Amino acid sequence: MQAKTAKELFSFLAKQIETFLRTHHEDHFETHIRRRQTVSTPEGYRDEHIFRLGFTFSFPVHQIGINRGTLIRWTKGFDIADAIGQDVCQLLQQEIDLLRLPVKVAALVNDTVGTLMARSYTSPGKTSTLLGAIFGTGTNGAYVEKLSKITKPMQGDYDKTTGEMVVNTEWGSFDNGLKVLPTTPYDAILDRDSVNPGIQMFEKRISGMFLGEILRVALISMMSKPDVPLFRDENSSHNDYRSTTTISENSPLHTQWAVDSSILSIAEADNSVGLRALRQEIEKSLGVSAASSEDAQAVKEVAHAIGKRAARLAAVAIGAIVIHTGRLNPGASSVPQPKSTAAITEDIKKLNLAEAASATASKAVNTAGLAVDEEEIVDIGVDGSLVEFYPGFEDYIREALRAMPEIGAAGERRIRIGIAKDGSGVGAALIALVAAKMEASNNYLGDLREKLTQVGETEEGVEEDK
Numbered sequence: 001m002q003a004k005t006a007k008e009l010f011s012f013l014a015k016q017i018e019t020f021l022r023t024h025h026e027d028h029f030e031t032h033i034r035r036r037q038t039v040s041t042p043e044g045y046r047d048e049h050i051f052r053l054g055f056t057f058s059f060p061v062h063q064i065g066i067n068r069g070t071l072i073r074w075t076k077g078f079d080i081a082d083a084i085g086q087d088v089c090q091l092l093q094q095e096i097d098l099l100r101l102p103v104k105v106a107a108l109v110n111d112t113v114g115t116l117m118a119r120s121y122t123s124p125g126k127t128s129t130l131l132g133a134i135f136g137t138g139t140n141g142a143y144v145e146k147l148s149k150i151t152k153p154m155q156g157d158y159d160k161t162t163g164e165m166v167v168n169t170e171w172g173s174f175d176n177g178l179k180v181l182p183t184t185p186y187d188a189i190l191d192r193d194s195v196n197p198g199i200q201m202f203e204k205r206i207s208g209m210f211l212g213e214i215l216r217v218a219l220i221s222m223m224s225k226p227d228v229p230l231f232r233d234e235n236s237s238h239n240d241y242r243s244t245t246t247i248s249e250n251s252p253l254h255t256q257w258a259v260d261s262s263i264l265s266i267a268e269a270d271n272s273v274g275l276r277a278l279r280q281e282i283e284k285s286l287g288v289s290a291a292s293s294e295d296a297q298a299v300k301e302v303a304h305a306i307g308k309r310a311a312r313l314a315a316v317a318i319g320a321i322v323i324h325t326g327r328l329n330p331g332a333s334s335v336p337q338p339k340s341t342a343a344i345t346e347d348i349k350k351l352n353l354a355e356a357a358s359a360t361a362s363k364a365v366n367t368a369g370l371a372v373d374e375e376e377i378v379d380i381g382v383d384g385s386l387v388e389f390y391p392g393f394e395d396y397i398r399e400a401l402r403a404m405p406e407i408g409a410a411g412e413r414r415i416r417i418g419i420a421k422d423g424s425g426v427g428a429a430l431i432a433l434v435a436a437k438m439e440a441s442n443n444y445l446g447d448l449r450e451k452l453t454q455v456g457e458t459e460e461g462v463e464e465d466k
Contacts, residue, residue, distance in 0.1 A: 006083035006091055014095035017053070017103060025051075052106035052436040054428030056114055057088050058138065060170050064156035066435050069108045075172060076138045076209055077257075079195050106435040107428065110168045111383075112142035114427025119381020119420040121430055129379045131321050132423065135314055135393070136384025138200075139207045142168045143321045171317050172203030181205065182309065186217040193256060202317075206310045208386050212261035216253055218302050219286075223253075231288050231295055243290040251287030260285060261386075267303035268391045275300060310386065311396030318380060318397065318415075319404050327378045328411045372414050381420035388419060 003009035055067075059078070063069035067089045074080065083091065089105045096103050109117075116132025123129050133141040145167045147160065158165070175181045176199055190213050191197050191204060204210045222230045233244045252258035263285045270278040275296035282291045282299060291299075322328060387393050394417055401412040420426070 003080060006080055006086060007095070009080060009083070010088075010091045010095045011098075013092060014099055014101070017096065018099050018101055021051070021101065021103075050102045051104070052432045052439075053103050054107045054109050054114075054430075054432030054435075055089060055092060055105050056109050056111050056424045056428045058111040058134075058140070058424070060173075061088065061108070061110075063108060066107050066431075066438075067105050068156070073196075073199070075196070075200050075203065076207075077195055106439070107431045109424070109428040109431050110140070110142060111424035111427075112140045113166055113168060114425065114431070115381050115383045115420045115423030116142050116144075116166065117427035117430050118383075118423035119379070119418060121426075122420065123379050123381070123418065125377050125379055125416065126374050127377050127379055129381055130325060130327055131318065131380045132420065132427070133314075133318065133380065133382045134384045134424070135206065135208075135310075135382060135387040137207055137209045138172060139203050139314065139317070139384075140168070140170060140172050141317055141321060142166055143325065145325070169317075169321075172200045172207070174202040174317070176201045181313075184218075186214050186221065189217050190214055202313065206313050206386075208261040208384070210261075211264055211306055211310060211386075212259040213257055214306050215261075215264065215299075215303055216256075216259040218306075219299070220253060222298070222302075229294075230298055231291060233292065245288060245290050245292060245295065248287040248289070253286055253288070262389075263299075264303040264307045265390045267300045268307055270300070307390055307393070308396050311390075311393045312400040314387075314393075315397040315400035315404075318417075319401050319407055322378055322411075322415065323404070323406045328407060328414060376414050378415045380415060380417050381423060382417055383420045383423040388421075 003012060057069070059075055060072040061069035062072055068087055069089060070087050071084050073084060089108050093105045096105070112132045112134050114132070115134060116129060119132055120129040128144070131141055131143040133139070143166070144164050147163050147165050150165055150167070154165075178201060181201060182205070187205060190210060191201065194204070205214075219230065222228045223232075231245050231247055247253065263281050266281045267278050270276075274293050278300060279291050279293075279296045282288050282296060288295070397417070398412055398415075401407050401415065402409050404411075407415075
């Protein structure tokens with residue numbers, strides 16, 4: 001559905017909640033909110049919401065409570081102006097209450113925080129999960145930071161006893177000024193024609209929502225050059241199908257956002273003779289019939305460059321968190337780190353050949369993939385279609401991690417990357433459960449005060465009767 005107003009969007013979400021409850025919880029479902037008699041309110045009753053909802057909202061918000069947060073801006077192509085600056089939990093709760101559903105929005109959760117929570121719950125190791133990251137329609141990450149390192153003023157109540165805080169990085173907006181990010185003419189065209197030019201520049205180079213469009217723009221640019229014979233045959237004899245390549249009038253190549261990113265995965269996976277699987281997909285997804293093997297090879301190479309760049313940039317985000325938190329530092333690990341290549345080269349220059357030989361052997365052993373102590377593992381949870389379905393995405397991430405001097409081959413082997421399937425949903429449910437327990441603890445004191453009030457009112461009534 002496409003919503004033009006906040007009410008349309010959140011009304012739609014509330015109706016989906018109603019459908020879910022009627023389908024999966026019919027035996028518990030009530031058409032109205034359950035009420036409990038009480039003397040502590042003027043109305044004489046208190047609403048009871050029998051279901052607690054964890055609300056996954058994957059957009060930048062200013063969060064000041066476990067179920068309070070105002071929308072800062074939209075991303076991923078959304079553009080509903082009247083929702084900006086409003087409390088998204090309140091907007092959803094209002095629509096839920098209008099339907100008289102027995103549901104309370106108990107927790108507001110970014111999808112990355114949910115992924116972090118889900119991975120923490122299911123991680124097989126002894127060490128806690130450091131980072132939850134999304135590489136799907138969009139990209140973002142949330143990690144565990146020490147409170148002492150957080151200098152940004154924080155509003156609202158939060159638990160200070162652990163000494164830690166989960167930080168939602170919103171790294172999709174990293175380097176909007178393009179000071180360090182790689183850029184191409186195709187990136188510039190995509191950004192110019194997007195609903196949010198100049199924003200989410202990191203995300204526009206990584207996430208699945210944009211990769212298909214980058215491919216489309218690149219192919220259109222190639223097709224416009226007379227010296228590049230892409231999807232063009234002088235005659236059928238130049239085509240191994242013995243047919244002339246044709247592009248349909250309604251080809252997705254001519255429509256913005258019409259090329260799905262899934263074609264990149266098919267291009268990466270197809271290593272068959274003649275690239276037959278990819279050529280079938282080119283006809284299906286691009287509207288190009290009888291594409292030659294050369295055409296398919298060109299599409300494959302462009303798609304590969306786009307996908308590999310996305311994975312290596314994803315590694316930049318992961319590596320930055322790992323390096324920043326110091327989880328691989330010598331002080332945080334009992335495993336001695338091998339010398340860097342630069343240090344070994346320096347030993348050779350100084351004719352410290354024995355030292356260089358020993359260090360080279362040590363580096364080779366570390367690179368060979370020997371077992372890592374479980375307590376030295378840095379655990380990371382990931383979710384999203386790219387990391388799950390794009391062939392070799394994690395391999396390209398690891399290749400880039402090894403290239404970082406602060407991580408290297410030894411550090412990369414200590415980084416465990418695990419899929420947190422539907423992490424945003426599972427994590428939101430887990431956080432809603434925690435919120436419900438916190439609420440129950442607070443309600444215990446409230447109920448106790450209410451009972452004392454009832455006792456006092458009863459005693460006053462007895463005195464009056466006398």
